[in-house]
Amino acid sequence: MLDVAKPITPLVQVRGLKMYFPIYSGILRRHTGDVKAVDGVSFDIMPGETLGLVGESGCGKSTVGRALLRLYEITGGTVEINGTDVATLGTEDLRKARPQMQMVFQDPQASLNPRMTLADIIGEPLNEHTDWDGDRKLARIYELMDAVGLNRRFANRFPHEFSGGQRQRIGIARALALNPRFIVCDEPIAALDVSIQAQVVNLLEDLQEKFGLTYLFISHDLSMVRHIADRVAVMYLGRIAELSPRDALYARPLHPYAEALLSAVPEPDPTLARSRQRIILQGDVPSPANPPKGCNFCTRCPKVFDLCRQVKPELAEVEPGRFVACHLYSDPTAAGSTGASTANEHNQQGVSL
Amino acid sequence: MADGAAPVLDVRGLKTVFRTRGGEVHAVNSVSFHLNPGELLGVVGESGSGKSVTMMSLIGLLPSPPADVRGGTVMLGNRDLLKISADELRDVRGAKVGFVFQDPMTSLNPVFTVGNQIMEPLIRHMGMSKKQAQVRAAELLALVGIPDAAARLKSYPHQFSGGMRQRVMIAIALACDPDVLIADEPTTALDVTIQAQILELVKDLRQKLGMAIVWITHDLGVIAGIADRVMVMYGGQVVEQAPVKDLFANPQHPYTRALLKTIPSLTGEREARLQVIEGQPPIMTGAPAACPFRDRCAHAFARCFVENPERRAIDGCEVGKGHDVACHWVAEVAHA
Numbered sequence: 001m002l003d004v005a006k007p008i009t010p011l012v013q014v015r016g017l018k019m020y021f022p023i024y025s026g027i028l029r030r031h032t033g034d035v036k037a038v039d040g041v042s043f044d045i046m047p048g049e050t051l052g053l054v055g056e057s058g059c060g061k062s063t064v065g066r067a068l069l070r071l072y073e074i075t076g077g078t079v080e081i082n083g084t085d086v087a088t089l090g091t092e093d094l095r096k097a098r099p100q101m102q103m104v105f106q107d108p109q110a111s112l113n114p115r116m117t118l119a120d121i122i123g124e125p126l127n128e129h130t131d132w133d134g135d136r137k138l139a140r141i142y143e144l145m146d147a148v149g150l151n152r153r154f155a156n157r158f159p160h161e162f163s164g165g166q167r168q169r170i171g172i173a174r175a176l177a178l179n180p181r182f183i184v185c186d187e188p189i190a191a192l193d194v195s196i197q198a199q200v201v202n203l204l205e206d207l208q209e210k211f212g213l214t215y216l217f218i219s220h221d222l223s224m225v226r227h228i229a230d231r232v233a234v235m236y237l238g239r240i241a242e243l244s245p246r247d248a249l250y251a252r253p254l255h256p257y258a259e260a261l262l263s264a265v266p267e268p269d270p271t272l273a274r275s276r277q278r279i280i281l282q283g284d285v286p287s288p289a290n291p292p293k294g295c296n297f298c299t300r301c302p303k304v305f306d307l308c309r310q311v312k313p314e315l316a317e318v319e320p321g322r323f324v325a326c327h328l329y330s331d332p333t334a335a336g337s338t339g340a341s342t343a344n345e346h347n348q349q350g351v352s353l
Numbered sequence: 354m355a356d357g358a359a360p361v362l363d364v365r366g367l368k369t370v371f372r373t374r375g376g377e378v379h380a381v382n383s384v385s386f387h388l389n390p391g392e393l394l395g396v397v398g399e400s401g402s403g404k405s406v407t408m409m410s411l412i413g414l415l416p417s418p419p420a421d422v423r424g425g426t427v428m429l430g431n432r433d434l435l436k437i438s439a440d441e442l443r444d445v446r447g448a449k450v451g452f453v454f455q456d457p458m459t460s461l462n463p464v465f466t467v468g469n470q471i472m473e474p475l476i477r478h479m480g481m482s483k484k485q486a487q488v489r490a491a492e493l494l495a496l497v498g499i500p501d502a503a504a505r506l507k508s509y510p511h512q513f514s515g516g517m518r519q520r521v522m523i524a525i526a527l528a529c530d531p532d533v534l535i536a537d538e539p540t541t542a543l544d545v546t547i548q549a550q551i552l553e554l555v556k557d558l559r560q561k562l563g564m565a566i567v568w569i570t571h572d573l574g575v576i577a578g579i580a581d582r583v584m585v586m587y588g589g590q591v592v593e594q595a596p597v598k599d600l601f602a603n604p605q606h607p608y609t610r611a612l613l614k615t616i617p618s619l620t621g622e623r624e625a626r627l628q629v630i631e632g633q634p635p636i637m638t639g640a641p642a643a644c645p646f647r648d649r650c651a652h653a654f655a656r657c658f659v660e661n662p663e664r665r666a667i668d669g670c671e672v673g674k675g676h677d678v679a680c681h682w683v684a685e686v687a688h689a
Contacts, residue, residue, distance in 0.1 A: 056544035056545065056546060056547075057544055163633050165633070193399040193400055193571070193634065194399060194571055194573075194612065194615060194616065195399060195611070195612060195615055195629070195630040195634070196633075197615070198615040198627040198628065198629040198630070199629045199631075201627055202626060202627055202629060205626070220544065220545070222545070222619060223616065223617045223618060223619045224617055226617060226618075226619060226623065227617035227623065227624070227627060247623075250619065250620070260546060261545060261546060262619070263549075264545040264546045264548065264549035265545055265574065265619050266545075266548070266549075266552070266572065266574030266575045266577065266578050267574055267577065267578075267618070267619055267620065268573040268574045268576075268577045268601065268613065268616055268618075269577055269601060270577045270578070270597045270598050270601050271598065272577075272620075273574070273577045273578035274578065278549060278553075280546075280549050280550055280553055281546045281549075281550070284514045284516060284517070284547070
């Protein structure tokens with residue numbers, strides 16, 4: 001899967017994606033500002049690849065996933081999926097494009113209609129997008145249930161009769177119904193118990209291999225993303241901080257935020273957990289309605305220097321295949337002089353709480 | 354760990370049953386544990402394993418009906434919390450036992466200021482005047498790392514971020530200098546970088562105040578970092594109990610072993626495929642007459658289906674003091 005390098009064209013191409021939610025205030029409900037949930041995000045996803053999208057709550061990762069499938073009318077940028085720009089498609093064309101892009105939602109309880117049976121739920125996309133007769137549909141529903149490991153006897157049961165893990169399987173079967181090429185998995189395991197998470201992740205991997213699926217895997221669980229993703233994008237406050245191949249990122253994160261985020265993940269090993277030097281970030285994430293003037297991370301960054309507070313860094317390739325939006329890397333003069341000295345300063349700050 | 358000192362909290366044979374239309378659910382089944390002074394006991398388990406219900410039962414926080422605390426003793430110092438009156442119990446809660454809940458938004462009252470809520474237990478339990486309580490509340494907020502504490506007393510919960518709210522919850526729980534702090538998934542609703550801040554705060558507070566803590570979580574990573582001793586719960590029972598290093602280095606119960614393997618590592622070897630525990634956690638209806646893990650266990654044999662295993666020490670210590678496990682397979686096969 002890692003060999004899907006240069007010559008193949010990406011299945012998903014996102015350029016400068018912006019998603020602003022307007023704020024209206026005052027008696028006249030005048031448009032007074034925007035929550036910049038996603039503010040200029042660009043990335044590619046290769047066919048058959050899993051791109052992990054990680055970040056803390058409110059960083060815009062779910063918004064990216066939903067904007068990609070045009071569940072929102074995006075503010076700016078282009079989203080090309082399989083050669084068509086879904087950002088500008090008309091209603092009817094968009095409907096025709098929908099079968100190739102599907103979504104698995106976080107909360108399997110909320111994303112299944114409690115009054116529909118399992119067969120109705122999985123068959124609904126077929127009603128909508130095919131003119132098949134009942135028998136053919138039922139055959140397809142059974143096929144899908146087999147694929148996700150649901151017993152065929154359950155076809156006439158309702159969602160409340162299933163456990164969380166099984167409900168997530170129903171959601172996955174529904175997403176697969178129309179043979180999509182691209183699936184956005186929005187925190188598909190966050191609501192599940194630890195022992196059930198592994199079952200669902202293994203299922204997603206099996207299905208990817210079997211049907212040649214391409215995933216955008218959105219999660220805040222960095223250990224699970226390390227397991228499932230080929231490349232990982234780390235988001236902070238609406239922008240991508242770092243986009244790197246999985247092993248490179250986890251071995252040596254380049255962006256200071258990626259570094260802090262990884263160091264904050266508790267490791268299930270008592271000896272390691274007690275010996276590890278952690279970077280404890282101070283403070284909270286700023287509001288996306290009023291992001292800092294320079295780099296979005298400049299208010300909490302341990303390696304911050306003057307330039308960071310003035311100019312937003314652009315995402316740039318600093319090593320083959322590794323993209324980082326940070327002045328430490330993008331500006332050679334800064335990285336040479338200021339960067340080195342602030343790096344030392346950072347270490348001292350990181351240790352003392 | 355001061356093993357010689359008398360435990361601050363000693364729970365024996367605690368049983369809690371929920372009466373539902375589908376029959377009785379044995380949510381907590383003969384749970385015994387103790388908490389030494391200054392110790393941090395981690396309680397791990399999946400949802401429905403009975404970890405929260407155990408802690409809620411012992412300080413009378415469960416609504417009855419449907420809950421029915423059937424038996425056992427809960428000794429806090431020399432008082433049995435299951436025998437004292439509701440009034441006395443109210444004096445214990447807050448004053449002797451502090452509680453931090455998972456969701457800091459729903460456990461703070463949105464219409465009162467944060468200062469008001471920190472002062473409430475101080476006035477109720479410590480008999481402080483309003484002035485004294487205000488001074489102490491500001492100290493507490495400063496203690497949990499909220500800058501400009503005196504001014505922030507006038508803020509409402511919605512004016513704080515999630516991590517800050519959890520700091521406020523901790524300040525309230527610590528207000529009366531309790532002997533025991535029970536923290537029920539206190540960092541689960543928080544982001545990892547904020548979780549790291551809270552964990553650091555708790556470590557710091559333990560050094561300063563030296564209280565005993567029960568920390569409930571499903572996150573083995575969190576447990577590895579802060580606990581002295583760990584108790585693993587499954588199906589309303591304690592299935593394994595050990596000092597933290599023993600538990601991670603030498604897990605015994607098939608559930609613990611499997612659980613440790615299902616979590617992908619952040620730094621170690623990357624497995625091509627995740628290990629899974631097949632099946633679902635049990636619903637504990639009917640009297641537990643067999644091992645709760647039997648249907649998902651790779652090692653289950655005939656005895657597991659007819660007899661609920663007792664906790665047995667594997668290192669010669671008394672049960673509860675060293676490393677013990679409730680498993681027929683470990684007793685008969687693994688250590689035979």
